[in-house]
Amino acid sequence: MSAINLLIDIVLLTMLVFTTIAIVRSRSLFAIVMLSGIYSLLSANIFVVLDAVDVAFTEAAVGAGISTVLMLATIGITGYEQKKRRSISRITPLIVVFITGAVLVYGTLDMPAFTNPSNPVHEHVAPRFIEQSPTEVGIPNMVTSVLASYRGYDTMGEVIVVFAALIGVLSLLGIREKKTDPVYTEPPPRPILQVMAKFMIPFIILFALYVQFHGDFGPGGGFQAGVIFSVAIILYTLTFSQQDAMDLVPPWVLKRLAALGVLIYGGTGVVSLLKGGNFLDYNVLAHDPIHGQHYGILIIEFGVGLTVACVMILIFFAFISRGDKNP
């Protein structure tokens, strides 16, 4: 590791610590949400220094981006200040945190240093991913090879985790459509914001599509693309109105598409079963295994993007339709 990387790491980690302390000490929920966004952005920077650009991209899009928006929508319902609460004992939590930290420090003292090329992490499974994936899977971005093919079943699990989160939000909050609400009033027009948003939205969508389909070659893929796509709709909702957005992408359509995305991913696995391979074995999808891998990854990434985009928009709808203030 070069000296400059070390310096950047130290600076970023120090900032991370200060952000955490500020989050713990602050009572303003708005400030906490903003600081959490900063925390994620700092983490994304650390991932970049570690050369994990795909992870950094996800952290920036999900952690710093969409989570911050969703948390802001939440404090739109709950209010901006933390309630005063009875003073509770801080001794027990402090002891627990101290022990956990002590075990982590103790455990990492003799952990293999990540700069050492002869680490188990670099010598066991990684060499095959690096050397064989261009010929076995046939795409340049080996992170995508690992996520979508070698460990594609885990990724399917992650998509289902996203779907399970949607089920949870729908069961707790549901989505209220304002059309039926008699006290609902149209928000005043905000011409400057609306014109600017109209200008930006096509580019956001275009970027989402680029990230979706370029994931084989560079950082990106369905998760990041889905989040970016949802941001376009969220921007539209914020500058126009919730009702306009729900007319544009009706919640009932989004719910079906979210489930469909999961089925597209799983269906690819079922097709490979029927074609005589194991579940999610893309080799059997086409005559040539490499083509099969290409098709398989393309299709499952589409399923991921579809589910993630729909779920993010729906969760956002669920939160803002509960708030009494119209965004």
Place this chain on the structure above:
Amino acid sequence: MINEHLPALQVVVPLLAAPICFLILNNRLSWLFASLVSWLCFAMAILLVMEVKDGAVLHYEFGGWAPPWGIEYSVDVLNAYVLLIVSGIAAVVFPYSWTSIQKEIPESHHRIYFTAMMLCLAGLLGMTITGDAFNLFVLLEISSLSSYTLISLGRDRRALTASFQYLIMGTIGATFILIGVGLLYALTGTLNMADLASKIPALEGSRTLQAAFAFLVVGFGLKLAMFPLHLWLPNAYAFAPSAVSAFIGSTATKVAIYALLRFLYTVFGADFSFNFMQVQWLLMPLAVASILFASMVAMFQDGIKRLLAYSSVAQIGYMLLGISLVNITGLTGTLLHLFNHALMKGGLFLTLGAIAYRVGDTRVKSIAGLGQAMPFTMGAFVVGALSLIGVPLTVGFISKWYLILATLEKGYWPLTVLIIISSLMAVVYTWRIIETAYFQERPANAPEVKEAPLSLLIPAWTLIAANLYFGINSRLSTDLATGAAKMLFGGSLL
């Protein structure tokens, strides 16, 4: 062809059935579909048990990638046994759900309920069958998220706080498990359990390995409600809808115990876990404390569901006690208790669901006089309670017998006394309920109560009858449990 894909289908079928449940717009069809899938899962689990009961191990490579590069499912007698428990309970609870949720969950949420139940089932089955440490974490997330959703569906508004409490504790547990798996990966460069098992013996002195062990034990301790990390459990079970209490109460903690066993014995190896880390001396006092403390608290509960929840904490104590004895008899006792406790708590919670359906709530004082008004329901409850106490001819006796034998084998006679004392405490807390139901008159102003409908009674009695059947003819459960215990001790790694 189907047979060779059976391990994958066991999880993939319910996993993909969940979004389909969500897409079916008719509630009744969604329920029929979910029940059908739950039976299909049970059938697949039976087939898997038949294939592996003689010691065979099935492997399945996802995506056709050989482990450790790809994700592997590996089925031996231990996972097949736990798969049988989880899918068997699901096959009873799913059909039961329809009538039960009519009065407990608003109609608009019925599809969400079936989708979440399906996700929870798939997650639990996946955690059980997988041979990959990270894949276990992914499926743990699926089952946890869906169980938070299911618990929050309870009628009482306190279900929301119960669910939130479980969410916080469960997330801390999951994070600890992830840290543990991450440390193992840093040390070995692999996530496959069999591969980890082959690399860990060489690393015995490593501090990172010890930290990974600590994080995994505490993480699973949170998920399985090990004393004093059990605080989320009583509220979660008490305020969840009846069918959810029955399903989660008899499967979720069992799967967490299975996962703990898998890491202790298969991944870390019995030598590292018990000779080097001496984890039994952590588990034993905690097991004793949870048996005594939870049984004591159960005696003073007004709500029957909460009473049974505390009793569950005590039963988990028995399972941990069996592990901490570190002998084959004790481990067999633990594994038998996984099976037997699922049958008794499942049966009891289903019976309570029938009471809730007719009476509206399940406080001890609300069931006064129900012995006459609902003879079949209360009859089921009595049999379930006898099993919980451990009366001969019920399954409760079988597992306690093995535990007592194991304590005597080790010469730890105070533990033998403890098991007997806590059984007497179980007599006290179940007797209060039975006495109220049979020997108190129904209050004069209380509304008329009829026997519960057959759609609730049949599933409840199915589990209760299983308590008797496997109490008398325990060959199936004891053979599987003994086989699994011997395999874990045998040093044969996956």
